[in-house]
Amino acid sequence: xxxxxxxxxxxxxxxxxTLSAALGVTAARxxxxxxxxxVDPARRLANALGLESLDNHPEPVAExxxxxxxxxxxxxxxxxxxxxxxxxxxxxRLLNDPFFRALADRFPAAQAYAAGEQMSEHVESHRWDLIxxxxxxxxxxxxxxxxxxxxxxxxxxxxxxxxTGASIPGRRALYKVTARPALRxxxxxxxGPLLEEIAEFLLDLRSLHDGISRRSKAIDAHLREATSIVVxxxxxxxxxxxxxxxxxxxxxxxxxxxxxxxxxxxERWTHSRNLRSPDIGSDLRIAARENLSRxxxxxxxxxxxxxxxxxxxxxxxxxxxxxDHSPTSVDALAGxxxxxxxxxxxxLS
Amino acid sequence: xxxxxxxFVSGKGGVGKSAVTASLALQAAxxxxxxxxxxxxxxxxxxxxxxxxRLTYAPHLVRPxxxxxxxxxxxxxxxxxxxxxxVPRAAPTKVLSRALSVLAETAPGVREIVTIGKPVYxxxxxxYDLVLVDAPPLGQxxxxxxxxxxxxxxxxxxxxxxxxxxxxxxxxxxxxVSLVLVTTPDELPVLETKDTLxxxxxxxxxxxxxxxxxRVLPDLQLDEATVATLPDGPHREAATHHLxxxxxxxxxxxxxxxxxxxxxxxxxxxxxxxxxxxxDIWDGQE
Numbered sequence: 303x304x305x306x307x308x309x310x311x312x313x314x315x316x317x318x319x320t321l322s323a324a325l326g327v328t329a330a331r332x333x334x335x336x337x338x339x340x341v342d343p344a345r346r347l348a349n350a351l352g353l354e355s356l357d358n359h360p361e362p363v364a365e366x367x368x369x370x371x372x373x374x375x376x377x378x379x380x381x382x383x384x385x386x387x388x389x390x391x392x393x394x395r396l397l398n399d400p401f402f403r404a405l406a407d408r409f410p411a412a413q414a415y416a417a418g419e420q421m422s423e424h425v426e427s428h429r430w431d432l433i434x435x436x437x438x439x440x441x442x443x444x445x446x447x448x449x450x451x452x453x454x455x456x457x458x459x460x461x462x463x464x465x466t467g468a469s470i471p472g473r474r475a476l477y478k479v480t481a482r483p484a485l486r487x488x489x490x491x492x493x494g495p496l497l498e499e500i501a502e503f504l505l506d507l508r509s510l511h512d513g514i515s516r517r518s519k520a521i522d523a524h525l526r527e528a529t530s531i532v533v534x535x536x537x538x539x540x541x542x543x544x545x546x547x548x549x550x551x552x553x554x555x556x557x558x559x560x561x562x563x564x565x566x567x568x569e570r571w572t573h574s575r576n577l578r579s580p581d582i583g584s585d586l587r588i589a590a591r592e593n594l595s596r597x598x599x600x601x602x603x604x605x606x607x608x609x610x611x612x613x614x615x616x617x618x619x620x621x622x623x624x625x626d627h628s629p630t631s632v633d634a635l636a637g638x639x640x641x642x643x644x645x646x647x648x649x650l651s
Numbered sequence: 652x653x654x655x656x657x658x659f660v661s662g663k664g665g666v667g668k669s670a671v672t673a674s675l676a677l678q679a680a681x682x683x684x685x686x687x688x689x690x691x692x693x694x695x696x697x698x699x700x701x702x703x704x705r706l707t708y709a710p711h712l713v714r715p716x717x718x719x720x721x722x723x724x725x726x727x728x729x730x731x732x733x734x735x736x737x738v739p740r741a742a743p744t745k746v747l748s749r750a751l752s753v754l755a756e757t758a759p760g761v762r763e764i765v766t767i768g769k770p771v772y773x774x775x776x777x778x779y780d781l782v783l784v785d786a787p788p789l790g791q792x793x794x795x796x797x798x799x800x801x802x803x804x805x806x807x808x809x810x811x812x813x814x815x816x817x818x819x820x821x822x823x824x825x826x827x828v829s830l831v832l833v834t835t836p837d838e839l840p841v842l843e844t845k846d847t848l849x850x851x852x853x854x855x856x857x858x859x860x861x862x863x864x865x866r867v868l869p870d871l872q873l874d875e876a877t878v879a880t881l882p883d884g885p886h887r888e889a890a891t892h893h894l895x896x897x898x899x900x901x902x903x904x905x906x907x908x909x910x911x912x913x914x915x916x917x918x919x920x921x922x923x924x925x926x927x928x929x930x931d932i933w934d935g936q937e
Contacts, residue, residue: 315665315839400805439664490809497750504753538922539665567892574885582880589872590886597889599918626895628838 305425307524308649309435309556311443312533313543317564318443319347320628321533322436323371324635328646330369331636334431337424338371341417341438350630358420365632372420374438379416380406387513392506401503411456413438414449418521425524432650435528443532444546447525447556450518457511526555529649533562534611536604541611548615559618562645563608566621572598572605620645652860653679653781655829657774659796659857661786661847662833663840667865670922671833671913672785673700674929680716681930684780688713689770690721691795697785700926718779722769724762728752731765735772736810760794760801764815767795771818774827789832789843796822796856825858832859834907835866836900841907848908861910868897868915911936 310322319340326338337360338351348356352365356373363369384393396402406412417438424433437443534544544561551557577591612619622642629635639646652658652675660675662668672688676697679686690696690706698706698721702713706721713719728748732738754761770784787795794801799819806812822828832847834840844862851859871878871893878894881887904912913932919925 313665315663315837497754500754537665539667568885568888571885571889577886578882582877586873586877590878590881590890593871593873593893594886594889596917597892598885603918603920624892624896626892626899 305428305430305433307421307425307433307435307528309437309443309446309525309528309530310533311437311446311530311547311556311558313540314439316533316535316540317622318439318533319436320635320638321562321564321622322434323347323351324629324638325646325649326369326371326434327366327632327635328639329432329434329650330363330366332646332650333368334650335368335429336370336432336434337430338369338434338436339374339417339421339424340371340436341374347628350628350632350635352632360424363632369632372424374413374417374420376413376416377406379420380412383416383419383514383517384510387510387517388506389509392509396503396506396510399503399506401500402507405456405507409456411445411449411452414445415453415518415521417446418449418525419517422517422521422524444543444550444556447551450521450525454511454515454518457507457514522555528555529560530556530558531560531562531649532558533564535565536563536607541607544611560620560645560648561611561615561617562620562622562642563604564622565624566604566608567597567601567624569601569605571601618648652829652831653682653684655781655860656777656827657770657782657784657829658860659770659784659786659792659828659830660833661789661792661830663790663843664788666833666835666840667913667925668788668833669697669785670700670925670929671831671863671865672697672783673922673926674933675831676701676717676719676783677714677926677930678933679781679783680714681934684716685778686717687773687779687782688717688719688785689773689782690719690785691766691770692785692787696721697783700922722766724765725752727765727769730772731768735768735814760798760805763795763798764802764811764818767798767822768814768818771821774821786830789847792847793850793854793856797854800856819856822857823855828857829860830857832862833865834862836864836903836907838903841903845906862907863911863913864904864907865913866915867904867912868893868900871897 308325310318310325312318319342322338322340326336329336340356348354351363351371353361353363353371356371357375358372358378360370360372363371381397384396388396406416414437417435421433421435424430435446437446532544532547534540547556547558571594574594577587582590608619608621611617620642622638625638629638658675660668660672662671676686676688687710688697688701690698696706698713698719701717701719702711704711706719708720708723708726710718710720728751732748732751751761770782773779774782786792799815799822802815803812803819806815830851832844834844848859848862851857871890873890875894878887878890881890913929916925916928919928
């Protein structure tokens with residue numbers, strides 16, 4: 303079974319998770335066996351899918367046949383990665399190392415890399431017609447694409463080389479290196495045998511190199527096959543994040559061909575001027591008119607922003623209307639896409 | 652918000668924290684204060700609202716009374732070594748800063764302490780009446796504010812640890828330093844803000860000043876029954892939409908402590924306009 307992958311990217315708070323779920327529901331209703339892989343669903347969204355808790359293992363959505371959902375558990379993913387690629391003894395040492403925990407918890411590329419590993423596992427299981435990936439918000443989803451290469455770089459010894467010079471020493475030689483006067487001075491300033499501890503940690507980390515290098519190239523290959531969509535609103539912060547996909551991902555995988563503008567207002571609000579309503583007083587009429595002109599200004603701003611964006615990057619534009627309520631059922635999630643033109647047809651056919 | 656030596660402004664990404672930081676800077680300058688705005692996140696941030704040029708590590712006067720700079724890690728590291736750890740110029744700084752770079756990439760807290768060291772250092776220097784910090788978003792805020800104590804746990808002794816302890820106690824002095832949180836009246840920002848308030852209560856690494864709620868819709872002056880009498884068309888649709896969004900906003904506003912409210916700015920184009928408009932609103936508020 304060949305599996306298609308849709309990668310949903312964009313800044314935090316633009317409705318990425320909701321759109322991913324809506325695409326998942328719609329795909330399942332089109333007959334595709336679908337897995338939605340999410341990062342951190344809002345509570346109500348998990349409820350909409352009828353799910354109490356999610357982890358790395360896809361869980362069938364009771365309300366929607368053919369649809370399963372999984373949520374990225376970063377530390378569990380890293381634990382699996384380390385066990386897969388390192389000798390048991392080294393793996394245990396790494397997992398208990400405070401430096402390793404800091405790297406896995408905090409390095410944005412580490413989270414994005416874990417998401418990539420999970421995605422690849424789902425692709426390679428051949429259980430799915432379609433996988434919808436809701437990307438981690440760091441870097442507006444850009445990290446998801448750059449993480450495999452960055453992990454190769456970190457684990458491949460760039461840091462270790464900085465510390466020790468051109469060549470990477472064996473464990474024995476390491477003690478000689480850290481005993482050099484210059485590094486001894488560093489330890490005096492820093493206070494303690496920190497650098498030695500770090501060098502040892504970096505050596506352990508390096509033992510993951512071959513495995514992660516191979517794996518990350520496989521992730522890259524899956525990403526090249528995937529279709530990516532960028533989600534944004536017309537507000538400046540999400541737009542800036544969305545632009546990075548076109549300005550920083552020159553030519554590589556991940557350049558979206560489709561942009562989805564969420565929270566859009568109807569253009570017809572800019573046309574009407576007259577309000578003929580004999581039933582209400584003039585104060586109220588003025589209030590209604592003022593209100594419309596405020597929102598019409600917002601519509602014009604949205605229009606300008608969208609046109610500029612789509613023209614600059616040559617994209618397919620889809621819009622999702624500004625919903626007054628977040629969807630709280632699978633029907634409501636499916637309904638979301640019915641109002642956004644042929645988005646579902648284009649992506650799922 | 653403007654009467655401390657230093658104020659951190661943070662919030663979930665996209666709620667307008669940089670715009671609010673810039674508007675507070677403009678407001679403080681209108682009151683005659685000399686303000687330094689520090690962007691702690693590389694590249695974007697409050698600078699966009701104050702200047703047409705990209706901010707640099709070297710401070711520049713961007714408006715009358717408002718100076719601004721952006722922290723970048725390598726300059727901050729260099730300055731941290733020389734000015735805060737007092738590493739003499741004669742020392743092999745290249746080796747040292749390379750070693751410290753490796754440390755900053757791997758050890759928890761080092762990168763953050765170097766970054767947060769800049770605003771704290773500027774406050775200690777006392778060249779400005781107020782240091783306003785466009786701080787990292789909520790998700791990362793604590794790893795920065797907590798960095799000095801993380802370092803103190805990690806490093807057994809020596810200059811870094813001593814410096815970290817000094818920084819910790821400076822940040823925790825509510826007379827000198829405060830935190831302003833910005834949110835919008837929406838589900839995710841409010842929930843994240845509530846989580847942050849709980850964290851702050853459990854671990855008061857910095858004193859909370861207030862929670863600013865941004866992008867609050869004005870009252871409509873029409874109730875649902877009146878709206879229903881409007882004829883079909885844009886007026887009724889816009890009024891219905893307004894009431895529905897307002898109802899959602901009120902639900903989330905109720906979850907936030909009392910504090911300043913800033914209005915939704917309809918159809919505003921440039922970041923500079925946003926900052927000026929919000930600064931005008933502060934005129935009326937205090």
